[in-house]
Amino acid sequence: MIRAYTFLLRPTARQQVALGEMLRDHCSLYNGALQERRDAYRHASKTSVRYGDQSAQLKDIRAFDPERQGRWSFSSQQATLRRLDKAFQAFFRRVKAGQTPGYPRFKGVGHFDTVTFPKDGDGCRWDSTPHDRQTRVRLQGVGHIRVHQHRPVQGHVKTISVKREGNRWYVVLACDDVPAQELPPTGAVAGIDMGVAHFLTTSDGEHVGNPRFLQAMADELTGAQRHLATFPKRTRQRTKKHRAAARKVAKLHGKIRRQRADFHHKTARTLVRDYDVIAHERLGTAGMTKSPAPKPDPDRPGGFLPNGAAAKAGLNRSILDAGWAQFLGILANKAESAGRLVIPVDARNTSRTCPECGHVAKENRVTQAKFECTVCGFAANADHVGATNVLLRAGLVHCAAA
Numbered sequence: 381m382i383r384a385y386t387f388l389l390r391p392t393a394r395q396q397v398a399l400g401e402m403l404r405d406h407c408s409l410y411n412g413a414l415q416e417r418r419d420a421y422r423h424a425s426k427t428s429v430r431y432g433d434q435s436a437q438l439k440d441i442r443a444f445d446p447e448r449q450g451r452w453s454f455s456s457q458q459a460t461l462r463r464l465d466k467a468f469q470a471f472f473r474r475v476k477a478g479q480t481p482g483y484p485r486f487k488g489v490g491h492f493d494t495v496t497f498p499k500d501g502d503g504c505r506w507d508s509t510p511h512d513r514q515t516r517v518r519l520q521g522v523g524h525i526r527v528h529q530h531r532p533v534q535g536h537v538k539t540i541s542v543k544r545e546g547n548r549w550y551v552v553l554a555c556d557d558v559p560a561q562e563l564p565p566t567g568a569v570a571g572i573d574m575g576v577a578h579f580l581t582t583s584d585g586e587h588v589g590n591p592r593f594l595q596a597m598a599d600e601l602t603g604a605q606r607h608l609a610t611f612p613k614r615t616r617q618r619t620k621k622h623r624a625a626a627r628k629v630a631k632l633h634g635k636i637r638r639q640r641a642d643f644h645h646k647t648a649r650t651l652v653r654d655y656d657v658i659a660h661e662r663l664g665t666a667g668m669t670k671s672p673a674p675k676p677d678p679d680r681p682g683g684f685l686p687n688g689a690a691a692k693a694g695l696n697r698s699i700l701d702a703g704w705a706q707f708l709g710i711l712a713n714k715a716e717s718a719g720r721l722v723i724p725v726d727a728r729n730t731s732r733t734c735p736e737c738g739h740v741a742k743e744n745r746v747t748q749a750k751f752e753c754t755v756c757g758f759a760a761n762a763d764h765v766g767a768t769n770v771l772l773r774a775g776l777v778h779c780a781a782a
Contacts, residue, residue, distance in 0.1 A: 381716060383558040385533050389517075389542075389549040390526040398522045399542065399549060405448045406460045407492035409441075413464050414484060431465040451521040453503025459496040493544040500537040506553060517551050527551060534558045546630050562719035569657040571771030573730065573763045574707075576698045577748065579647070581763035583771040588647060593639045594701040597632060604628045640703050641710075648711040652718045658711065659774030661727035661766075665705045669696040725773040731766040734758055 391399060413434050420427040435458055442450040442457075449457070467484040474481045497504040497519075508518035515529040519542065535558035543550045571583040579590040594601075608625040611618075618626070651658055672692050677683035708724075715722045733740045734753035746752050751762040 381558050381560060383535065383555050383717075385531070385553040385555065387515075387530065387551050387553075388528040389551055390528055391522075391549055395522055395525055396549070399519075399544070401448075402452055402495055402519075402521060402542075403492055403544060404489055405452060406457065406495050407487050407489055409449065409457055410460050410464055410492065411486045413461055414486060417464075417468070431461055434461050453497060453520045455499060455502045456495050456497050456504075456520075459498050463496075495542050497540045497542075500540055504540045506533075506537045506540060525549075525551075546627065546634055560717050560719060563653060565656050566654060568655045569659075569771065569774075570651070570655045571659040571767045571769070571774060572651070573766035573770060574661060574663060574702070574704050575763050575766075576695070576702060578763055579702060581761070581767050582651075583764070583767040585761070585764050587763070590702060591639070591643055592698075592701055593636045593643075594697070597636055601629070601632050601636075604632055640701075641706070644703060644707040644710050645714075648707065648714050651711065652714045652720050655720070657721045657723065657774070658715065659723045659725055659770050660708060660711070661730060661770055662724040663704055663708070663727055665699065669699055671696075723774040725770055727770075730769040730773070731762050733765075733769050735765060735768045735772065 416434065417429045420429045438454060438457055438461075442454070464484065471481050471483055500506050503520040505518040507515055508524050509516045515527045516524040517527055517540065518524045533553060533555060535555035537553050538556050539554040541552040541554075543552055572580045574580050576590060578587040580588045582588075604625070608622075608629050611622040611625060615622075672687045672689055675685040675687045677685050712722050714720075729740050731751065732742055732744050734744060734751075734756060736758040737753060737756040739753055739755040741754055743754050744751055745762055747762075749762055750759070751765045752759040
């Protein structure tokens with residue numbers, strides 16, 4: 381199986397400057413390649429420029445600018461050009477599908493944060509000093525950088541990426557042939573119901589609280605964002621105070637993101653350890669967090685009726701703060717590694733179906749937390765009912781597959 385390892389880098393001051401220059405030059409290459417594609421298409425001939433054409437120009441570009449483009453790995457520059465080519469492929473795919481296309485944009489220096497080396501040993505070397513107790517990674521043009529390796533790396537290192545997050549630098553290893561670490565069977569199965577009041581509820585009736593990391597830091601984040609908004613959005617040169625305000629907002633968002641990811645990993649690990657089979661709802665978070673469509677007022681031309689946008693915005697914020705999609709992805713990965721089975725099922729009417737008699741009605745859901753069947757009178761917690769129905773549907777899906 382394939383697994384990614386992320387480790388914190390400990391660069392020296394000189395190496396940190398070199399890493400910043402590497403990102404800057406790869407960003408310049410990306411923007412130059414994008415400009416060439418735009419100019420070629422705007423020409424009367426409507427010429428199409430593809431990855432192979434731009435990759436063939438790299439040798440001349442490196443020879444023309446040896447101080448900047450010539451310093452870095454040829455393979456990493458090819459990976460940057462492939463990144464642009466993938467952006468155009470996704471653009472044309474969305475155009476053909478009738479979706480909102482989103483034409484590839486130029487990247488600012490502060491928004492280009494990753495450089496990828498496609499092969500270990502080609503412009504980079506993981507564990508470049510095996511004789512030393514301290515793990516290091518060697519990058520062409522930068523040198524041997526100290527790595528804070530907090531766990532062993534298994535499998536074969538395929539690609540190496542260097543990533544900047546705020547003032548921190550990370551190395552991301554994509555490893556192949558990682559052996560699975562199967563856990564002993566427990567004989568237990570469970571269905572889980574994702575929610576906002578509770579992060580999740582199992583079919584055993586256990587509730588996992590929603591930590592609401594974004595809401596917990598809302599006051600501090602609001603103050604930092606208001607301070608940042610006092611500076612001009614478009615300026616050629618940010619002042620020292622402007623850069624400090626932007627760093628503070630980014631630092632708070634990074635802390636919230638790390639807290640959420642840590643909570644997701646620990647919760648998923650607990651489920652994988654306790655259950656052999658885990659069923660969950662197949663959720664479309666993107667569709668669930670869409671803003672409601674405006675309702676024109678027929679009596680007032682140009683006016684609109686109330687559409688509940690304010691209440692929906694609060695619900696959307698809570699759903700995104702919970703991070704259901706990220707959690708379910710982490711759960712699936714951990715289950716695969718541990719030899720567990722995860723079954724996604726249709727989420728429709730899971731909290732409106734009576735598990736005793738099977739009656740489906742909107743009226744069964746009395747409140748957000750209470751379920752009471754209008755036919756047989758069965759009453760229980762609504763999230764518990766949803767988790768039970770998810771487990772029942774998973775059994776039907778598993779039987780049909782078998």
